[in-house]
Structures are given as C-alpha cells and as structure tokens.
Amino acid sequence: MPGRCLVVGSVNTDILLMVPRFAEPGETLLATGMSVIGGGKGANQAVAAARLGAPVLFIAAIGNDPFSEQRYSELEREGIDLRFLARVAGQGGLAFIECNAEGENRIIVAAGANGALEGEGVQRAMRELELCSKDVVLTQLEIPLPAVEAALSIARETGARCVLNATPWADDAADLLRLCDVLVVNALEARQAAGVDREEPIERVATRLVEHVPLVVVTLGGEGALLVTKSERLRCRAPHVPVVDTTAAGDAFTAALAVSLLEGESWEGTIARAVWAGALTVQRPGAQPSLPFRSELEQTIAAFPLVTKRW
Template sequence: MDRPRVVIVGSANMDLVAMAPTLPRPGETVLGTEFLTVAGGKGANQAIAAARAGGAATFLAAIGSDSFGVTLKARIAASGVDTSLIRVVYGASGVALVTVGASGEHSVVVTPGANAALTALTEAELSAVRDADVLVAQVEVPVETVTQAALAARAAGTRVVLNAAPPRELPAELLAAVDLLVVNEVEARALTGRGREEPEALLALVPRAVLTLGDQGAWYGERNGGVTHIPAFKVDVVDSTGAGDAFTAALAVAWAEGRELVDALRWASAAGAACARRLGASISLPQRSEIDALFQAGT
C-alpha cells in the first residue's frame, strides 16, 4: 500500500527543554537536572510524527535565517519529512522555552519569530495541499493562512484535520472546512464555553470532533452519531510534551490509510502514550513499529 500523503501546515520552533524536580513558581529559581535542544513547534512535531507513523509527510512552514533555522530544517528533514517547501525568512526562528517537572507536567513559553511570516500561501504550497490525502493544521501560525489552506483542501476533496491549539476563537469559514477537529479541554472551552461534560457541543461547529483528556483518554463524536469514549493506554509518563501532536498525526495517517475512525483513534492513543514515555517533543515521537507494539499489547 502506498504511504498516505499528509501535508502539515504549522509552526516550527527550536525547543529549549529543561528538566527539573518541580516547575518554578513566579519569582522562584529551581535547579534543573537535564537540558535539551530539540526541533519543536506543533507543526514540526506533527510533521515528524506523521512521517514516523508511516505517512508521506510534507511540511509547510517558515523558519528564520538564524542558526536555529538551519538546525530545525536539517532535523526535520532527517526525520523523513519533505522540507522542500519550507520558507526561510530573514530574522529569528520561533523558539519555545519548555520546563518539565519530575511527574511529566510541563510549562511552555513560545516566541513565534518566523512563524508569523507564514502568510499568503503560494501556488506551489496550495498545490501540495490539493494533492494530499489529508491536511493537518494547528493555529500557532496566522489563522488566515490555516483558513486559506483548509479552503483549498476542501475544494480539492482533501480531508482537513484541525488541531485547534493554542486555544483561540476561530473564524466560521475555517470551521466550515474542517472534517475532524481535535482539541483538549481548554481548547474546547475556548470554542464552545463548555468542558468535558458536554463534548457534543463541539459537534455544533464541525461534523466530527475529538476531545482529548490526557490519561483519561478521549471522547470522539460524530454529528447525529453519538459519542464514544477512547480509553488511554497506561504507561509510565516521563514527559507529556508532544504526546498530543503524536496523537493528532497518527490519527491523520491512520484515517488516510482507510481505517475506521474509532480504530484510528485507538491507534492514535497508542502513539500519544508511546511518546509520553520519553523526554522531549520531536525526539520522543514514536516510530510506527512502536505504536503497533503498544496498540497490540493493549487490545
């Protein structure tokens, strides 16, 4: 079977990751235990995760002309992602400052840098979207760009998976082009004003929605089709950073391969759990064989 074509439109950041016994409170300094620099940003994470999960992944993004940009592109390409359409713009690349506590909780501060320059998609970029089986997008880049990509995908029959993160209001024309929405509880509340008690509220906006709840699994709903709970896979969590990106990307790949969505969601849940077993975002994203092994062990 040919690898499904997945185009990811989103952010690319250099993640500066510090491990510490506890997360610092305001005004507090804590001594860390480990430090890593890894390719990150929700877009880059999902592009790498899609490639590792078995997709033919193409990444549409903007990086800076600084040393972080050079490293970012090289590391993303080394993960099997087509980086030929990544833009290089003068100035700083996006950077994320990530602090991870001993139990896997984390805090993140992002400075967008070059990500803000991903505007007005070119014909080559739009052509990649139209030729894909699935478009995956987030909203760490200008929402106008995401909307442009989603509308082009919808017109061409390309499925649109939107991970509406970070939380923000979204234009109606973007939501109207979405085939599957993936959000956590905070993001769901930003869209609907409601939390986990009413995942059905998302279905007033989109035909299919996934509400993720970390170690409590996820809810999947279809408009007029009811809601299904997807249990989480039990693992020893080291760092939850990137687990949601692994989940979203694996879901897109599995759906593009023709799996029923509930089965695709269970496989995606295994991908998210596998990611959480290691430190770092993109470096912890699992290979397909690892996802399969955890999925089969838990079914």
C-alpha cells in the same frame, strides 16, 4: 498509502529544562537537566506522521539562524518533503519548556519566523501541490490565522480532508470551524471553542461541537479521548504508563489520527491508535525525540489492545 499528509504549521527550537518543581514568582531554581531539540506543533506532527509511514509534505517558515539550520537538517532526515519550507531573515521560532518531576510542563513560545507564514504563500504552495480527496491537510494555531484559513480553504476547495488541531485556542479561530472536517482539541480547548464554562460535561461539549464540525476528537490526557460524529460516540481509555514528559503527546495523537484517516481505518481503530501514540510519547523526554515509529506503535497495540466503548 493512498494519499499524502500535508502539514501546514510551526517549526520551533525547544529549550527544555527539567526541574524538580515549578518555581514560585521571584524564585530561582536549578534545573536537573537540559536539552535543545526540535519542536513546534507543525514540525512535531510532520515528524510523527512520517514515522508512522505517511508521505509527508510540510509548509512552514524557518529563520536563517543556526537553530533553524539544525531544524531543517532534522526534518530532512525524517524524509519529509521540504520544498515549500520558506527561509526568512531573523530568528526561527523558540519554545522555552519547563518539565517538572511529575511530567507536567509549562511552555512559553516566541513565534519568530513562524509569524512570517502568509496566507498567500500557503495558497500558492497548496495549488502547486494539486491536492485531491485522498489527501489530508493538517494544521494548528501556532501560525498566523490567515495562513491556517488559507490551508483549510484550499483543502476544502480541492476535496482534501481538513484536520484542525485548534491549539493554542484563540477566539478569532471560531470562524475556522466551518472549514474543518476534523477538529482535535483538549478538554479546555473544547470548552473554549464551544463557548461554555469549565463545569460543562465534556461529553455534552463534544456533542455541541459536532453540530459545527463533522468529526470532533477531544483528548483527555491520562483519561484517553472521545471521538464524536453525528452517528458515533466513542470513548477510549488511556493505558496506565509512567509519565516522563507530556510535551508533543497531543502532536503524536493528532498525527496518528491523520494517518488513520489516510489509511481508511475504522473509528475504533483510529482512536485507539491515536491514544497509544500519545501514551508512548509521554514516556520519553522532549518533543520530536519522543515520537514513536510505526513498528513500535503496531507492536504495542498488538500486545496491549485498548478498549473502546460507545456512550
């Protein structure tokens, strides 16, 4: 592996409830199952990248509660470098997730310790790491924007490639696009970032975004994904798979893309690998338990190659 994957992001404990359907306002439903597992977009992407073979470092903040201790132990078992994982007083991040019989989910996140991640602390940690052009920095928007900006700024300063998974989208994040080498968004977030309405064709939206970011990747759920640069326009159709839970599918996709950047994969190989990583994840419940390992992903790609077309 020629470089390292540095993830700057959130750590959550996911309280997952399986429900037959989403409740109406004022209605009480009985869950058909429940679990308490590791989550948070930062932690999910760190775990996914580690399972795909990348050397992973993680800058984040956790609380001093029992849930946070469990999260720390799980991340440590994945072989992730946690020397810059800050511990703060109070509760760690929590996510309450409903997953219905069709695999759709609704998520409410309480930031907890994630809100304590500061830009200055991120800058200090990243300078100590002595990043270089071989490294990839991966961040999201579940942490305070100053921390995201610090991560992208230091990455740009050191020549490391900057990947922003701009979710959940916030209008204040628009200024961060100038610092990105790669933008990963779903269709809704792409339209929000471009400032257009829901009727705008997604191909046109992606083409507009690439005026601001060199590489734009738009995930389309069961339809696959688009990858757009100034000179390339690729679409990869997703395989038809049984959907159990879509939680963390986007994180698996983004991590596979980041690992492909580290390894110098072609654009066609990059988008196909990322789409299959997401497709494997949706077939299992939960966030981190559902993330695939490299051997599984490689075997699946070899057995069921995806078609990537230019448009």
